[in-house]
Amino acid sequence: xxxxxxxxxxxxxxxxxxxxxxxxxxxxxxxxxxxxxxxxxxxxxxxxxxxxxxxxxxxxxxxxxxxxxxxxxxxxxxxxxxxxxxxxxxxxxxxxxxxxxxxxxxxxxxxxxxxxxxxxxxxxxxxxxxxxxxxxxxxxxxxxxxxxxxxxxxxxxxxxxxxxxxxxxxxxxxxxxxxxxxxxxxxxxxxxxxxxxxxxxxxxxxxxxxxxxxxxxxxxxxxxxxxxxxxxxxxxxxxxxxxxxxxxxxxxxxxxxxxxxxxxxxxxxxxxxxxxxxxxxxxxxxxxxxxxxxxxxxxxxxxxxxxxxxxxxxxxxxxxxxxxxxxxxxxxxxxxxxxxxxxxxxxxxxxxxxxxxxxxxxxxxxxxxxxxxxxxxxxxxxxxxxxxxxxxxxxxxxxxxxxxxxxxxxxxxxxxxxxxxxxxxxxxxxxxxxxxxxxxxxxxxxxxxxxxxxxxxxxxxxxxxxxxxxxxxxxxxxxxxxxxxxxxxxxxxxxxxxxxxxxxxxxxxxxxxxxxxxxxxxxxxxxxxxxxxxxxxxxxxxxxxxxxxxxxxxxxxxxxxxxxxxxxxxxxxxxxxxxxxxxxxxxxxxxxxxxxxxxxxxxxxxxxxxxxxxxxxxxxxxxxxxxxxxxxxxxxxxxxxxxxxxxxxxxxxxxxxxxxxxxxxxxxxxxxxxxxxxxxxxxxxxxxxxxxxxxxxxxxxxxxxxxxxxxxxxxxxxxxxxxxxxxxxxxxxxxxxxxxxxxxxxxxxxxxxxxxxxxxxxxxxxxxxxxxx
Amino acid sequence: xxxxxxxxxxxxxxxxxxxxxxxxxxxxxxxxxxxxxxxxxxxxxxxxxxxxxxxxxxxxxxxxxxxxxxxxxxxxxxxxxxxxxxxxxxxxxxxxxxxxxxxxxxxxxxxxxxxxxxxxxxxxxxxxxxxxxxxxxxxxxxxxxxxxxxxxxx
Ligand code: FES
Ligand code: FES
Numbered sequence: 001x002x003x004x005x006x007x008x009x010x011x012x013x014x015x016x017x018x019x020x021x022x023x024x025x026x027x028x029x030x031x032x033x034x035x036x037x038x039x040x041x042x043x044x045x046x047x048x049x050x051x052x053x054x055x056x057x058x059x060x061x062x063x064x065x066x067x068x069x070x071x072x073x074x075x076x077x078x079x080x081x082x083x084x085x086x087x088x089x090x091x092x093x094x095x096x097x098x099x100x101x102x103x104x105x106x107x108x109x110x111x112x113x114x115x116x117x118x119x120x121x122x123x124x125x126x127x128x129x130x131x132x133x134x135x136x137x138x139x140x141x142x143x144x145x146x147x148x149x150x151x152x153x154x155x156x157x158x159x160x161x162x163x164x165x166x167x168x169x170x171x172x173x174x175x176x177x178x179x180x181x182x183x184x185x186x187x188x189x190x191x192x193x194x195x196x197x198x199x200x201x202x203x204x205x206x207x208x209x210x211x212x213x214x215x216x217x218x219x220x221x222x223x224x225x226x227x228x229x230x231x232x233x234x235x236x237x238x239x240x241x242x243x244x245x246x247x248x249x250x251x252x253x254x255x256x257x258x259x260x261x262x263x264x265x266x267x268x269x270x271x272x273x274x275x276x277x278x279x280x281x282x283x284x285x286x287x288x289x290x291x292x293x294x295x296x297x298x299x300x301x302x303x304x305x306x307x308x309x310x311x312x313x314x315x316x317x318x319x320x321x322x323x324x325x326x327x328x329x330x331x332x333x334x335x336x337x338x339x340x341x342x343x344x345x346x347x348x349x350x351x352x353x354x355x356x357x358x359x360x361x362x363x364x365x366x367x368x369x370x371x372x373x374x375x376x377x378x379x380x381x382x383x384x385x386x387x388x389x390x391x392x393x394x395x396x397x398x399x400x401x402x403x404x405x406x407x408x409x410x411x412x413x414x415x416x417x418x419x420x421x422x423x424x425x426x427x428x429x430x431x432x433x434x435x436x437x438x439x440x441x442x443x444x445x446x447x448x449x450x451x452x453x454x455x456x457x458x459x460x461x462x463x464x465x466x467x468x469x470x471x472x473x474x475x476x477x478x479x480x481x482x483x484x485x486x487x488x489x490x491x492x493x494x495x496x497x498x499x500x501x502x503x504x505x506x507x508x509x510x511x512x513x514x515x516x517x518x519x520x521x522x523x524x525x526x527x528x529x530x531x532x533x534x535x536x537x538x539x540x541x542x543x544x545x546x547x548x549x550x551x552x553x554x555x556x557x558x559x560x561x562x563x564x565x566x567x568x569x570x571x572x573x574x575x576x577x578x579x580x581x582x583x584x585x586x587x588x589x590x591x592x593x594x595x596x597x598x599x600x601x602x603x604x605x606x607x608x609x610x611x612x613x614x615x616x617x618x619x620x621x622x623x624x625x626x627x628x629x630x631x632x633x634x635x636x637x638x639x640x641x642x643x644x645x646x647x648x649x650x651x652x653x654x655x656x657x658x659x660x661x662x663x664x665x666x667x668x669x670x671x672x673x674x675x676x677x678x679x680x681x682x683x684x685x686x687x688x689x690x691x692x693x694x695x696x697x698x699x700x701x702x703x704x705x706x707x708x709x710x711x712x713x714x715x716x717x718x719x720x721x722x723x724x725x726x727x728x729x730x731x732x733x734x735x736x737x738x739x740x741x742x743x744x745x746x747x748x749x750x751x752x753x754x755x756x757x758x759x760x761x762x763x764x765x766x767x768x769x770x771x772x773x
Numbered sequence: 774x775x776x777x778x779x780x781x782x783x784x785x786x787x788x789x790x791x792x793x794x795x796x797x798x799x800x801x802x803x804x805x806x807x808x809x810x811x812x813x814x815x816x817x818x819x820x821x822x823x824x825x826x827x828x829x830x831x832x833x834x835x836x837x838x839x840x841x842x843x844x845x846x847x848x849x850x851x852x853x854x855x856x857x858x859x860x861x862x863x864x865x866x867x868x869x870x871x872x873x874x875x876x877x878x879x880x881x882x883x884x885x886x887x888x889x890x891x892x893x894x895x896x897x898x899x900x901x902x903x904x905x906x907x908x909x910x911x912x913x914x915x916x917x918x919x920x921x922x923x924x925x926x927x
């Protein structure tokens with residue numbers, strides 16, 4: 001069987017019979033070059049860690065943050081092109097290579113631009129300052145007289161290029177926090193909808209995803225997963241796969257079982273057919289009693305995320321009390337391409353090609369697993385199918401590393417669909433109890449909540465499946481990400497207490513999936529706030545604005561949302577007929593510290609079938625300075641669509657032994673006919689800090705839908721996903737209790753919607769001409 | 774089992790692939806034997822569309838298509854959609870609409886849409902959404918994909 005990839009040209013120009021010759025994908029070539037160049041500066045405070053200018057003037061940007069499909073590779077180049085005044089096409093990006101790029105932290109938490117990009121901008125500003133000073137010396141002119149255009153420093157007829165000034169040499173400069181940044185008023189590239197460079201090769205098939213990458217002579221590995229999560233391997237019958245061509249070895253180490261074969265299909269068949277005996281295991285909780293299980297789990301500590309006044313006392317004295325419990329199901333990442341990695345172990349050193357969001361952390365984990373020094377492990381990032389947090393890419397990397405280490409030959413491991421659904425780490429179950437108190441005038445006097453989520457004793461890495469199964473050194477504890485964020489609220493009530501009970505256990509390895517915790521907590525808080533607003537007889541916008549009076553950006557955002565959504569108030573009564581229609585309002589200030597998002601959802605609820613159709617989302621977002629408005633919009637759309645899917649449909653199912661939702665038939669996601677229209681008003685504030693956009697708009701989606709369903713039907717949905725069965729049950733019990741139409745009259749909008757008085761300068765990019773007309 | 778050489782008509786040429794198992798799905802022959810990695814592995818179950826290719830002009834899930842059943846039928850992959858060296862109009866439309874996030878699903882979207890557009894010259898949005906109903910995208914690029922297909926159709 002042939003392996004290796006013929007170039008497109010060889011295939012297309014072949015005359016009849018295809019002649020395959022090896023053409024190394026460029027990532028491999030650069031890895032070879034890198035090995036020779038192990039002295040590349042990567043210290044976080046050095047300009048050379050981030051930037052190099054070669055003898056032809058081409059700029060290389062070294063980024064520790066990686067492209068996960070969000071378009072940041074284009075945005076980061078825009079930042080450098082702007083600050084250095086070079087054409088964006090003159091910049092080459094190398095990302096997430098542990099030998100070549102600075103360790104800027106994982107690509108997570110919507111921090112790539114906000115933190116990584118800002119570091120890179122400072123490096124570029126420092127470089128520009130030094131280049132101008134050097135140019136001034138060479139040209140005998142004061143720096144103030146110099147201007148830069150397309151990488152050439154000029155003053156009148158005199159000029160010198162960056163290539164002449166630095167080409168091929170190190171800057172040998174520390175990042176200078178004082179280096180002047182360009183005035184945003186002069187921006188030509190930042191803030192513009194520059195087209196993504198990765199899209200043309202992605203539409204032709206020329207793009208090499210990690211799933212498309214391989215090394216000459218590599219073996220194909222497939223892992224044989226046990227039938228139950230906690231099973232021990234008792235025996236293996238290698239005879240069961242005799243006769244499958246190309247099988248090279250059955251690899252067994254404690255409970256780690258895998259096959260390696262010369263061909264991919266051989267490996268797949270062998271893994272399917274290999275007979276093994278495993279011990280029984282039934283350690284999962286009963287899914288039908290999941291929330292009782294969560295409530296009964298041992299609490300290791302309480303994190304008090306906010307505490308103002310005396311919430312308990314104020315609740316006891318309130319004239320009206322509202323109580324509710326919200327929950328959010330276990331979710332899987334569901335990347336469209338299952339995780340994949342290639343590893344090579346040679347001369348005591350491991351190289352691993354992975355789509356990990358944290359190549360530097362992965363290096364440390366792989367080194368620990370194989371008892372190697374960090375410096376003997378080289379992780380090279382390659383883009384994979386979209387990943388929305390810590391999915392299984394790191395686990396596939398560990399599988400490949402262990403097999404390459406065992407075989408002494410390169411190994412490619414591609415997970416199968418049921419592995420990805422069954423064994424990736426999960427977004428853990430979330431439960432929140434909420435209580436609020438109103439005084440006789442409908443003012444909120446108290447808010448109290450208790451959140452139940454797994455603890456974070458595992459730090460920032462999720463333990464590797466292969467290390468655990470093989471009995472190799474493994475990280476301890478659980479790492480669900482910082483999921484207590486946004487359990488506190490943005491509203492200034494006089495008495496507030498929000499507490500997170502951190503739990504000692506959770507059913508599956510937890511990890512972080514897009515807007516981890518922020519989404520679940522915002523769902524609970526914003527849906528409950530809607531309940532409180534109704535109890536207070538207030539319009540949901542009016543109610544929020546009342547308690548956001550000290551936040552001008554939040555206030556402006558909500559006022560713009562009223563206009564974008566053409567908000568006219570709630571339904572006076574739930575709509576009648578089989579299909580009920582309603583609208584729901586929601587708001588988040590991400591982590592109470594950055595990107596603002598507000599949304600209005602329009603839904604239809606079929607009272608008979610229980611089906612919810614989300615027709616439209618109106619979203620206003622303020623993420624400070626916008627680097628690429630088209631990229632930001634793409635992220636807002638993605639956040640909304642993906643989270644409508646999570647809210648309406650998604651739930652990992654399991655029996656006492658294993659995950660049972662192991663493919664798209666039993667873990668369905670949103671399809672084309674179900675996707676809502678999305679209207680976006682993007683507030684650009686060029687003089688403010690750029691904040692993250694990859695997650696915040698996800699956080700508002702579930703509560704917007706829940707509130708819209710209430711508006712339509714008078715029924716509260718407090719448990720994600722909002723499946724038809726749950727909707728029917730909620731409608732049924734409400735009609736039995738007789739309060740489907742028991743909605744208090746809502747005061748009409750009581751404020752002036754004039755936003756021209758805004759205290760903060762803004763410019764809208766909603767009317768940006770579509771970039772290609 | 775001895776290796777067998779099977780001729781395939783791919784992107785306008787005959788290519789011979791040497792396989793141990795003639796029931797191996799077409800996807801692996803395209804990707805591993807012929808190095809055509811436009812079609813992607815997504816599920817191997819016919820559920821997601823990432824592996825879509827054209828067989829005699831129809832959009833087919835290559836992950837569940839045994840090699841032995843392809844016979845003399847003509848296969849076109851994403852790489853063969855345009856042999857002129859220029860992007861096909863549907864590819865150009867995806868670029869114009871910036872219709873990708875990670876882009877892993879995009880092979881399926883383009884191949885499904887191209888087969889659909891060949892028989893439906895001027896579809897409305899609902900028809901496009903129906904045509905793509907069995908293609909999954911996890912990044913939530915749907916609206917852009919619909920706009921791209923619409924653009925390619927007009
Ligand atoms: S990979 Fe073929 S349909 Fe999913
Ligand atoms: S663009 Fe990522 S799966 Fe569709």
